[in-house]
Amino acid sequence: MxxxxxxxxxxxxxxxxxxxxxxxxxxxxxxxxxxxxxxxxxxxxxxxxxxxxxxxxxxxxxxxxxxxxxxxxxxxxxxxxEADELKEYRERAAAAGQDAEAQFELARWCKSKTLLPQYRYHLTRTIEIEPDHSLARAALGFVRNKSETGWISYEVLRRSQGLIEDMKGRWVLPEVLAASQFADESDKKSKLWIKQFRRMNANAIRGDAEAMAEIEAIDDPYATDAIAAELIRSRKAKTNLRTLRLGYVRLLGRLRTFGAVKALVEAGLNEPDELIRQEALRQLTEYGASSAVATYVPLLQSQSPEQVKAAARALAYFPNPELAFAYTNALITEHKIKTQIGSGGTQAGFGNNGGAGLTQGAKIVEQTIPVRHPEVLQLVKMIAPKVDYGYNETEWRNYFAALRNPHRSDLRRDP
Structure with a gap:
């Protein structure tokens, strides 16, 4: 009982x-x-x-x-x-009989009521009655078999194409899935390093010798993002952290990862501390020079004179005669500035016919002015130390063109 x-x-x-x-x-x-x-x-x-x-x-x-x-x-x-829903289902199922379309509509009703096992059952009944019912086939994951007659499951088709299903239900190449899984794992490890490195950095700022030793011993590539973030964040520190920050730059140079190169390229351009900026560029000369040059050269045509100056200053660590024309074109760049004409305020005036009126005493005018860049000129002289055409871009172009295509007095071929 x-x-x-x-x-x-x-x-x-x-x-x-x-x-x-x-x-x-x-x-x-x-x-x-x-x-x-x-x-x-x-x-x-x-x-x-x-x-x-x-x-x-x-x-x-x-x-x-x-x-x-x-x-x-x-x-x-x-x-x-609820019981009422099951009762209605039984009534609908009895009425559907051997009609394929009625079975399909019943399947759709079951799905709307979250009767999922019944939903798949009535889809199956639909294609048993009408094998080529396209909507039921699609709902069950079948597609037309182009190479043969009939239908094939979408899963079998995709696997025959060398694809595999990821955790989100997408069919991708195995190498794409492997790369995605690697990226996810890398992201997890990088985030763990951020918390750990903040602790080490805080202790190092307080003068903890053990923390400094821990930082200097880092050889894990997944620590790159944490170090790079701290290098940028520490620019605004009120205390003098030059020695510590120099150590971070050298550590990034030693890690030699994509993230490390990216951080050093940014520091070589924007770091306000000259000594640290120079150390970042020196590290890039040993590893990452091509990335640095590819980033800095387009900036020679920037609308910002300060950015042109910074790019030329950084490129001085990677002088390349093949870039002669890119350097020359940046000797003088045009920049737009806005200036005010007039003293400002509103003025009253009278015309010859005695009429009065008000006029604005000032207006903003946009002007284009040429700006000379000594840093670019120094860069040009590094690849052509024996001549000096100053800021004459035409003369520099002619000079470099002549070097590439030397004049030949006799163009006749030898017999």
Missing amino acids: FDRSRVSSRLGPPRVLLMIVVSLVSTSSGIAGKVELSGGGQLTGDVRRTEKPDGSTAHVVVRVDQDLSIAVAGAHVRRAV
């Missing part, structure tokens, strides 16, 4: 509830609702839901018989189907 007094004291996890319900409803009659539990298993009985103000499920109450009801918190419910 089942002891109800023990139920109230032992109700707890959903798995225990499932055992109780099964023993009570095994002989019940009629159509029962169903509750699927998030932890596995299900409850059957008369199902009623209570909702929160936002419309989500607060509790699902399963009435086992007249004397016993069980409430399950909404967080533990994966899906709940």
